Each structure stands twice: as structure tokens, then as C-alpha cells.
Amino acid sequence: MPQTLTEKILSRASGKSVAPGDVVEVKVDIAAFHDLTGYHVIEVMEKAGMLKVFDKQKIVIAFDHLAPPPDVRSAEIQTQIRKFVKELKIPNFHDINVGILHQILLEKYANPGYVIVAADSHTTTSGAVGAFAQGLGASDVAAAVITGKTWVMVPQPFKIMLEGKPGKWINGKDVALKILGDFKADYFNGMSIEIFVREPSAFPMDFRATVSNMGIEMNADALMFVPDDETVNYIKTNRGYEPNTVRPDEGAKYVDEYTIDLGKLEPLVAAPHSVDNVKTVNEVEGLDVDQVFIGSCTNGRISDFEIAAKILKGKRVKSRCIAIPASYDLFKKAMELGYIETLVNAGCIVTYGTCGPCLGGHFGVAGPGETIVSTSSRNFKGRMGSNDSKVYLAGPAVAAASALEGKITDPRRFS
Numbered sequence: 001m002p003q004t005l006t007e008k009i010l011s012r013a014s015g016k017s018v019a020p021g022d023v024v025e026v027k028v029d030i031a032a033f034h035d036l037t038g039y040h041v042i043e044v045m046e047k048a049g050m051l052k053v054f055d056k057q058k059i060v061i062a063f064d065h066l067a068p069p070p071d072v073r074s075a076e077i078q079t080q081i082r083k084f085v086k087e088l089k090i091p092n093f094h095d096i097n098v099g100i101l102h103q104i105l106l107e108k109y110a111n112p113g114y115v116i117v118a119a120d121s122h123t124t125t126s127g128a129v130g131a132f133a134q135g136l137g138a139s140d141v142a143a144a145v146i147t148g149k150t151w152v153m154v155p156q157p158f159k160i161m162l163e164g165k166p167g168k169w170i171n172g173k174d175v176a177l178k179i180l181g182d183f184k185a186d187y188f189n190g191m192s193i194e195i196f197v198r199e200p201s202a203f204p205m206d207f208r209a210t211v212s213n214m215g216i217e218m219n220a221d222a223l224m225f226v227p228d229d230e231t232v233n234y235i236k237t238n239r240g241y242e243p244n245t246v247r248p249d250e251g252a253k254y255v256d257e258y259t260i261d262l263g264k265l266e267p268l269v270a271a272p273h274s275v276d277n278v279k280t281v282n283e284v285e286g287l288d289v290d291q292v293f294i295g296s297c298t299n300g301r302i303s304d305f306e307i308a309a310k311i312l313k314g315k316r317v318k319s320r321c322i323a324i325p326a327s328y329d330l331f332k333k334a335m336e337l338g339y340i341e342t343l344v345n346a347g348c349i350v351t352y353g354t355c356g357p358c359l360g361g362h363f364g365v366a367g368p369g370e371t372i373v374s375t376s377s378r379n380f381k382g383r384m385g386s387n388d389s390k391v392y393l394a395g396p397a398v399a400a401a402s403a404l405e406g407k408i409t410d411p412r413r414f415s
């Protein structure tokens with residue numbers, strides 16, 4: 001029987017041929033956690049009396065939510081995790097100066113065909129390279145860390161085809177929001193989305209990462225880009241080796257199919273307070289904006305900063321603007337390319353590698369009555385701070401254009 005990517009990966013990982021609906025035990029290739037959930041993962045391991053890991057090389061830990069620690073409790077949590085790392089001699093530990101877990105997984109560890117579990121919902125991000133990547137609760141991750149195994153119900157595979165080339169200011173976010181607007185946030189429950197890109201180079205890894213990242217906002221069990229030349233090039237360029245790839249078989253069966261013509265997309269936003277309250281930028285243009293956030297594991301990559309820098313070059317922002325590349329490596333690259341200088345000269349506050357304001361933690365929490373335009377993943381009530389603030393999710397072009405004008409702005413004005 002021809003197999004989908006989902007079936008192929010889960011068949012390999014479980015050691016038997018699987019079909020949608022099967023509940024199987026699978027071997028994990030990577031189990032990961034960050035500071036905020038790591039605390040609970042370790043607590044579960046301690047309570048179970050099993051403070052051990054199945055394979056040191058396959059555990060990845062990063063400090064991002066509480067990086068650098070905004071309060072004493074956060075500092076304590078990080079100290080405790082550092083102790084765990086030292087005692088168990090975990091090599092793949094990334095302290096506060098490296099980046100957001102999902103970006104680190106993408107840059108350094110995720111490979112096509114891998115099964116990745118991490119104690120964070122946006123683990124789906126690694127689907128950008130064709131990994132079956134799922135966020136799990138702390139107890140399930142603790143079990144995977146100890147045993148190297150987890151269980152899954154094999155999801156129903158859904159096929160999405162991306163055709164054509166995106167226009168100048170269109171980015172992965174517009175594709176994610178298009179899917180969310182057309183299907184609504186709970187549609188893909190129990191499904192895995194497999195995305196085929198007709199012209200691989202037209203939809204680069206940064207864009208793919210944004211869409212995979214928001215797979216969890218679509219409630220999908222996984223969102224994977226079918227590995228192609230772009231996947232191989234990305235891994236080769238970043239890590240110096242050519243990965244093994246895995247692709248669905250010809251004739252594999254999907255529950256449904258849907259095609260997006262990238263050339264026809266326009267800049268989209270998700271208006272408060274849900275990710276599927278999707279509108280075109282023109283429908284909300286002109287609304288006053290207090291703060292703009294360009295960053296997060298959703299849209300804090302080089303192409304996001306490139307787009308923002310193009311719009312902000314030689315100008316000055318009218319609203320507050322906080323910009324955070326998702327990792328130290330991305331920050332350095334953005335610095336070399338002059339994007340950081342451009343953003344700083346435009347009046348943005350720039351740092352790197354923290355979740356910061358994305359979940360209202362620190363580094364620019366939204367105040368009562370404020371309107372935020374954010375390139376991050378969620379706009380639920382109170383997500384970025386006050387319950388009385390409003391968050392509009394958008395790609396970097398809408399975010400930068402809005403910062404510049406101090407109100408929601410169509411970036412196509414800057415063409």
C-alpha cells in the first residue's frame with residue numbers, strides 16, 4: 001500500500017506498518033524541553049524515582065521563556081535545570097544566550113523523517129524539514145526522556161499543495177493565516193497536514209517554519225513539509241551534511257486535498273482574540289497601534305528581519321517596536337547583513353533569543369487598552385499582557401509598516 005509521509009515516519013518509528021487510527025508506541029529521535037516546562041518534566045522524573053535519560057545525545061534543552069530570568073523564581077528554575085544538566089551530563093544544553101528551543105531544533109537537530117517530542121505546543125515547527133514533531137505535556141515528555149518512546153494515534157493525513165510564487169511582501173504567515181481563515185482553528189483535529197511545494201525554492205525554509213509553527217494553532221497533530229531540494233539545501237548549508245530524505249509514495253491516500261496559489265495571496269492579519277479571526281490587512285487598516293513585536297519562534301528569522309529592514313531603512317517608527325531574532329546565530333547573521341543596525345536606527349529595541357513578549361512574560365508586556373501588532377503565534381485575550389489589550393497577528397511586512405505609521409498599514413504601499 002502506498003504510504004503518506006505520516007504513515008512512513010510512524011511505520012519506521014513503531015517497527016510495523018501503520019494506518020490512520022492505529023494507536024502505536026514509537027521511538028523518538030529527539031525529546032526536548034525548555035526552562036518553563038522543564039521544571040515540570042524534571043519534577044515528574046524525580047517523583048517517579050527515575051532521574052535518567054534514554055540517550056544523552058537525543059535530549060535537547062534550551063532556555064527561552066525565562067531568558068534572561070525576569071524574576072527570582074525564574075532564576076531558581078534555571079538553576080535547578082542547570083543542575084540536572086550537569087548531573088546527567090547532557091551535552092545538548094543551550095543556556096540563555098543561544099535561542100528559542102524550536103529555532104535551535106530547526107537549526108541544529110531536526111531531520112526529515114524524525115519523530116520529535118518536546119514539552120511545548122509549537123514543537124510542530126520542526127515539521128518544516130519533514131519531521132513528525134509534536135508538543136506533549138510534561139509527563140509524556142518525562143516518559144519519553146526516560147524511555148526514548150512515546151505513543152501516538154496515527155493521524156488522518158491531509159494534503160495541501162502550494163502553487164506559484166508569493167508576491168513581494170507575502171511570507172509564511174500569510175499562508176498560515178489563509179489556512180486558518182479558510183478552515184478555522186479546530187478543523188484539523190486528529191489530522192496531520194502534509195504540504196507539497198510545487199517550486200521548492202519559491203517557499204524557503206523560513207516561510208515553511210512559520211507555517212509548521214502554526215500547525216498547532218490549526219489543531220493539527222503535525223504539520224510537515226514534504227522534504228525536497230529546499231530541505232536538503234537548508235540542512236547542507238546550516239550543518240554541512242546532506243540529510244536522508246523521506247517522501248510519501250505516489251498514490252498515497254489523503255482524507256482531502258487543498259491548493260493555495262501563492263501568487264494570489266494578499267497580506268493577512270488575525271484580529272483579536274482568536275487565530276482564525278482572519279482579515280485582509282485592508283479590512284483593519286488605519287487602527288492605531290501602540291506596540292509592534294517582530295520576533296518569536298513563529299516569525300523571528302532572517303527573512304522576517306530582511307523584510308522589516310527593507311521597510312524601515314532610513315526611517316523612524318511611530319509606535320514602539322520590539323524586535324527579537326529567534327536565536328543568537330540569527331542575530332549575528334542579521335547583524336552582518338545590516339538589518340539590526342537598520343532596525344536600531346529606526347528606533348526599535350532589539351535583543352535576541354527570548355520568547356519575551358510573545359506570551360506576555362517580559363521585555364514589553366502589553367498594558368491595558370493597548371493595541372499590539374505581533375508576528376508571533378497567538379492573540380488570545382491577555383496573551384501578551386493585559387486582558388484589556390488587543391493583539392493583531394501579522395507577518396513582518398504588515399508589522400514593520402504598522403510600526404512605521406503608528407497604525408495598521410498595508411505594506412504594499414512601500415512597493
Ligand SMILES: CC(C)[C@H](C(=O)O)[C@@H](O)C(=O)O
Nearest residue numbers: 036037119120121122135359
Ligand atoms: C509555555 C508553553 C507551555 C507554551 C506552549 O506550549 O506553547 C508557550 O510556549 C506558548 O507559546 O504558549
Ligand code: SF4
Nearest residue numbers: 296297355358359377
Ligand atoms: S516564542 Fe512564543 S510561541 Fe514560541 S515557544 Fe516562546 S512563547 Fe511559545
